[in-house]
Amino acid sequence: MNFARTTLAAFAALGMAFGAASLTGTSVSTPAAAQTAQTAPEPGQAPNVDEETLRSFAVATLEIQEISQTYQPQMEAAESQEQQQEIAQAANDEMVAAVEAVPGIDVDSYNAIAEAAQADPEMMQQINTFIAEASEQ
Template sequence: MEFRKTALTCAFATLFAVSGVAGAQSGGGQEGGAPPPEQQGAMPGADVDLSEGTIDDFVDAFVEVQKVNEDFAQRLEDATDAEEAQALHQEAQEEMVQAVEDTGMNAEEYNEVAMALQNDPELLDQVVQMAEERQ
């Protein structure tokens, strides 16, 4: 059980970094994934839609993000220099954002659900189980 939560948390952290990339790609984001000024100071997970449909979309997105993460893990380990590793990391992040968007969510929504799940261990356990069933 602890291993599953650790893997899920690592995947969340991976996409958290992506939100800055997604925002920069859309032209209106802030570097580093900082929340817009109107959201700064808000409680993490506040006002997040955790309906069955959103959770279902999140699980689909999470499974796809994991596939991208696994695909790039070995390639990153085999990188011969920092420049190559940075390029691969950027490519992986872009593919993760696309995988999330292909499920109907965006990176910001995905990250909001991920943070809310970290504050709800029971729902997190359900999400982990759902993700394992879909892999």
């Protein structure tokens, strides 16, 4: 599902409050992606997300941030657009795998929360608190 990875990459590009790098995405297809797409809230509506899921989001965000920091120097050192795209693809694949490896969250849920947090300062603050807690562990 191209949308899932593209949105993950868009979130990474935005950097939100987490400092992720600018990366591009390709397709991903998971059963959870199809299910989440059917139950996703209407655009502009915040999803109903419990604390445990937000904590999982925070852990995944830290993983994405680490991956981003690893690949950013490679992106900057790339000698061509093609090289940048290859590096970005590898980074994005690793980011998707990292999100999927965190219990309690999948790529589509991650993307929905990232989008909702951009429009919901309270949710963003809660996420930032959970990120701070997770980074201390």
